[in-house]
Amino acid sequence: MSSQELLHQPGSRVVELDIEGMTCASCVARVEKKLGKLDGVAASVNLPLESAHVTVPAGITDEQITATVEAAGYKARVRTPEPRRAETVTGSPAEPPTEPTAHGESHAAGTLRPRLILAAVLTLPVFLISMVPGFQFPHWGWAAAALSLPVVTWAAWPFHRAAAVNARHLASTMDTLVSIGVTAAYLFSAWQLLADPRMTEHPGMEGMDTGGLYFEVAAVVTTFLLLGRYLEANAKQKAGDALKALLNLGARDATVLRDGTELRVPAETLQVGDVLVVRPGEKIATDGVVVDGNSAVDASLVTGESVPVEVGPDSRVTGATINTSGRLLVRATRVGSETTLAQMARLVSQAQTGKAPIARLADRISAVFVPVVLAIAVVTFAAWLVTAGPDITSGELRAAFTAAVAVLVIACPCALGLATPVGLLTGTGRGAQLGILIKGPQVLEDTRTVDTILLDKTGTVTTGVLAVDGIIAFGGLDAARVLRLAGAVEAASEHPIAHAIAAAARNAADGGRLPSVDKFSSAPGGGVAGTVEGQLVVAGRTGWLEQNSVAIRAEQRKALAAAEDAGATAIWVAVDGEVAGIVSLRDSIKDGSAQAVSRLRELGLRPILLTGDNAAVAAQVAAAVGIAAADVYAGVLPEGKVDAVRKLQAAGATVAMAGDGVNDAAALAQADLGIAMGSGTDVAIEAADLTVMGNDLAQVAQAIELSRRTLATIKTNLFWAFFYNAVGIPVAALGLLNPMIAGAAMAASSVLVVANSLRLRSFGK
Secondary structure, eight states: OOHHHHHTSTTOEEEEEEEESOOSHHHHHHHHHHHHTSTTOEEEEETTTTEEEEEEOTTOOHHHHHHHHHHTTOEEEEOOOOOOOOOOSSSOOOOOOOSSOTTSOOHHHHHHHHHHHHHHHHHHHHHHHHHOGGGOOTTHHHHHHHHHHHIIIIITHHHHHHHHHHHHTTOOOHHHHHHHHHHHHHHHHHHHHHHOGGGGSSTTOTTOOOTTOOHHHHHHHHHHHHHHHHHHHHHHHHHTHHHHHHHTOSOSEEEEEETTEEEEEEGGGOOTTOEEEEOTTOBOOSEEEEEEOOEEEEOHHHHOOOSOEEEOTTOEEOTTOEEOSSOEEEEEEEOGGGSHHHHHHHHHHHHHHSOOHHHHHHHHHHHHHHHHHHHHHHHHHHHHHHHHOSSOOHHHHHHHHHHHHHHHHHTOOHHHHHHHHHHHHHHHHHHHHTTEEEOOHHHHHHHHHOOEEEEEIIIIIEEEEEEEEEEEEOTTOOHHHHHHHHHHHHTTOOSHHHHHHHHHHHHHSGGGOOOOEEEEEEETTTEEEEEETTEEEEEEOHHHHHHTTOBOOHHHHHHHHHHHHTTOEEEEEEETTEEEEEEEEEEEEOTTHHHHHHHHHHTTOEEEEEOSSOHHHHHHHHHHHTOOGGGEEOSOOHHHHHHHHHHHHHTTOOEEEEEOSGGGHHHHHHSSEEEEETTSOHHHHHHOSEEESSSOHHHHHHHHHHHHHHHHHHHHHHHHHHHHHHHHHHHHHTTOSOHHHHHHHHHHHHHHHHHHHHGGGGTTO
């Protein structure tokens, strides 16, 4: 049963764990296997984050989960959010806890640094006196043994400790390979030196076989591996920086208006209904609705859109966005874990902890990889001895030992364990910075196969906000008088069309004031009526005018039809029983929609426009953004959107759907890839696979491109990790690879995989 299925079981919950001691893909596989043995538990373990996302059924306690991980040889604790320290009214802000050390390192890198420094300082002279005759002196072998001893013991302790912990549980990891290889090289060399103390009695002794000493191999391999792990630890921290930055975006305190007094309080103490005072330059502490004031809000940190958004009374605002100009009063509507920022962080974290289907292959291989390598090393050593015959010389013994140690060192599957999670970590983190939320690793696979994208017109391609586009006046009234009377009666209605007409009338009126309306009446889907300045005004559709005994002449009907054919929404205005004019409204197309559609085509997608509007409106919008007339579905009801997706799927298309409304949720769920516009509803976002926190269609194309780029990076990482081991092991077994070079190559492979993933940090720049 999958974790998603488990979550729908009664009493199921998710536990986030922090795990210490994991070093490679084998560790990940062991922890997942152990947790999976608990009845009904599904776990996804992330190596770079050193965490696990565990879906737990009713009846399983946190203590059982942590005890199971510890039984596997690792430390675990249930992650609990740390409360943020707030700024007092008179004091200065408390510094948030930081992950890096004073040197800009991660904690893991900080613990490795002193071991790496000691290893490097002692390894250099060991290497020189062992490999360069000019540096040798009498009995130099004993000096090499003494200098390399701290390297293969204290400096290499992380490898030995992890190997011992796993050995106690009858398991093995890449640390097992390193520990055995380094220890074998040192002990074999020490035994050789003790058996024949004259081996290095004189410097540069000709004819004397000193090839049985491998002190430099043990020291150099340890140093290279420590360097690789040090660089890897710092690189992994950079990969997770995006999520840390996202979590730190929120305001740490807020000014609340209570009983007419402004109070400074910690942001985590805010309650729904609190009224916040937000001055220019301040962050909005939580999601809310503007109750007073006008300003421009910079939402780039959350949505990725650089242009500030104008807000006023009744405008919704998001926590962590910045008020750039006027003073605002904001009523809190969401606080704590329910805010948009918290939901974003939760989605990103879950996506980073998950596994793409492609990663399962790496997990299955790593589970048996180390035991197989140990067996190959033993077989290699034995094969070399058998090939040498009964009279084995010291040189042949050396060759056999060298090949076996090289196999152990070259095979360490570090890169294999990092290939998927570091790529996913960096890609989803960069997405969060751009206002793009990828729900899970499966989404990456889905974006690769999508070939068709359905675009909901209103709110996705267009702004979703109607505006008056033109006025046709009949009879003795001019256009300004028609708009004034229509705006006055429409101002009493809550319909979006009414809002648009009233707004246009206020903008045109002196002082922005409209006359009052008496005897107001309305009909849903019909229109409105009322008395304005002593005149009876009726505004609405044709049927509404006919109900109010207003006669419409043939030429007037032609004018209305012409406006609608041009893609406008047209409304009649009648005064005192006579048609006075027609008000035309249009839903304006978003800036950049045409370029976004073009980019979607470049990505290999066929864009299709989906709308509930009439065919004329749909055709006009499609032509403006570059969608073919044959790819327009007009007059589609909410349930018809699902049918449209199914119809395309039945025809063999792999369908993505982009929408922002409640009526899009079912279609988003039905699509192979659902993309919610973040300006839309929670229902739409919950049903989608990708969420674009802004309202720009260009971000949809960017989201698909980022997902594909992330998947390509993961595949490249896995290819090189597999290729490296597949080629390196047989080369080492044939004796063609020095253990020192193998150690350097193994360390480099891990660093290269992480560096390749970090290239995603520059996406979109």
